[in-house]
Amino acid sequence: MDLKRICAGWLIDGTGGAILRNGVMEITGERILSVSRMDPGARNPGEVLDFSGCTLIPGLIDCHVHLCMSGTTDMTVREKQLTAGFDEAGLSIARHLDQGLDCGVVAVRDAGDRFGHTLRFKQEKFKNTLFPLRLTSAGKAWHASGRYGSLIGRPPEKGESLAQAIERTSLGIDCVKIVNSGVNSMIRYGRQTLPQFNTEELEKATQAARARGLPVMVHANGVEPVLSAVSARVQSIEHGFFMGTENLKRMRDQGVTWVPTAFAMKALADPAVCKIRILVKDGSKYLPHTPVEAHIQKVAEQTLAHQLDQIREAKEIGVKIALGTDSGSIGVNHGVSMVQELSLLLESGLPIQEAIHCATEVGAALLGLEGLGTLAPGKEATFLVVKGAPNKLPESLRQINAFYVKGKRILPPLIY
Ligand SMILES: [Zn+2]
Known part of the structure; x- marks a missing residue:
């Protein structure tokens, strides 16, 4: 025995x-x-x-990663990763999965890359193998034409609705990723962007996904973008900065899971990262220690503090919180980011067993991993x-x- x-x-x-x-x-x-x-x-x-x-x-579960990208702050390296072909990307993906395993991550959900390399990696390299971890993939994300999201996805084709685009391309993916807002402004604290899709478009998209057995994860910051996604009954809100109390209550009532990705904002408050974010250039060189850099750092710190307050509130209200690191974002490295995101959940007031709960039971339910x-x-x-x-x-x-x-x-x- x-x-x-x-x-x-x-x-x-x-x-x-x-x-x-x-x-x-x-x-x-x-x-x-x-x-x-x-x-x-x-x-x-x-x-x-x-x-x-x-x-x-x-074993820990990270509900939001980008396996094609490392957390490097070197913009030349990032550009190379963003434009890499499949073979090169495959090496990065394997290395990043290993870095996750080093810190106890046994399952990840990839939130999109622009060429769909991670999905192909899963289909070709994970098939019939006994890798000890689970990889679920959104393939390429969807964003509205002309809006934020081209780094991780593409818009529907001309004349095509979001729902039709999902119907056309859902083969092989584990979930649908939709980008429904911009990113947080590092210049104006708390600035919100308009939703990329309206509630009706999102409802039809969610129905199209559901008909194929696929959950929908939505990148959304700000009151309106989160409201339209929650109204469309998506499975999870990713990031959710500045979404507000009413949205948190709606999420609790409708069983929508929140993936707050707080460390990705803390990484931006790192002075070394601020330096590469600034747009002030002197010829080909970035100017060090400009007032802009200090300003970005301050905005990132304030935005992070607001997000930790929202996590505290979500906990009181009873919203399901799943841990996602957004690894692959600037300054967010695969593996160690799990430690860093857990630390922020503790800082927001969760006891360790509840922070671990976000990184285990809640994540397993969101990713449909029943045994974990x-x-x-x-x-x-x-x-x-x-x-x-x-x-x-x-x-x-x-x-x-x-x-x-x-x-x-x-x-x-x-x-x-
Ligand atoms: Zn992301």
């Missing part, structure tokens, strides 16, 4: 409930058999793995062991002690 008993000093099961002190998880084959408190008198059969000085958590998300009987034995008590999280994720996927111990890197 292949029964293993995993003894852990602390066990966080992914449900957001109380942390189990001195927990025992029994696994057999690929599955979890039981989770309970340790009974010192018990004499059970099977192999015992002692992690009594460690914390056990479920919690440590409970019948679920996959996919979990991490990190040194120390839960108060060492999320930093302890930078050096994972043991990593099991479907009951087998794995040692990254596995792909690259």
Whole structure:
């Protein structure tokens, strides 16, 4: 019998409930058999793995990444990544998946790239292989003609509605990604953009996706763009900066999940990143330390603070929050961004078990990964062991002690 008993000093099961002190998880084959408190008198059969000085958590799920891009702040490198062909992009994608595994990420949802390389990678390289992680992909995103979004997608063709475009191209993707606003202004704090599509267009698009069994994820910042997406009953709002209290309440009432991607904004407040964002040029050289740079930094910091307030409010209201890092954005590196986003969820006031809940059970539900998300009987034995008590999280994720996927111990890197 292949029964293993995993003894852990602390066990966080992914449900957001109380942390189990001195927990025992029994696994057999690929599955979890039981989770309970340790009974010192018990004499059970099977192999015992002692992690009594460690914390056990479920494998982590990142609901928003861009695998073709790294978090590099070098604009020449970014340009190269943006225009790379499939073979070159494939190497980046594999490296970024490995970087995720290094920090315990067992499933990601790719939110789009302009050539659909990630979808092709999944179809060609993931087929019939036993990679220990799950990749779901939106393929190329949709944006309105002339609006923001060309870095990760394309507009419907001339004379074609968004719904028709989805009907024409949905083969092979795991979800539909729609861009319904601009990005946050780094010049004017809180400036909002108009929706890219109206509620009716979004409703028809959502119906077209649903008819194909596909959930819809929507990039939306600001009151109006979020309102039209939520009214169209999409599955998730990505980013959602400045969406406001009323939208949060609507999201709770309609069961829409929020993916706040807060660290992507914190990355922009980094002085090194501000430098490359500024548009003030002296010939071919960027001017260092201009007033513009300081201004951008200030706006990014204010925008981040507002987003953390919204997360606090969402928690009080009862909105489902899933963790997404937006890895691949400027200054947001695959893998470590999981640690950084979890830190911000803690900073917004969530206790560690609830932050982990966002990165496990809520994410698994959003991505439709039934076997993942919690440590409970019948679920996959996919979990991490990190040194120390839960108060060492999320930093302890930078050096994972043991990593099991479907009951087998794995040692990254596995792909690259
Ligand atoms: Zn994104």
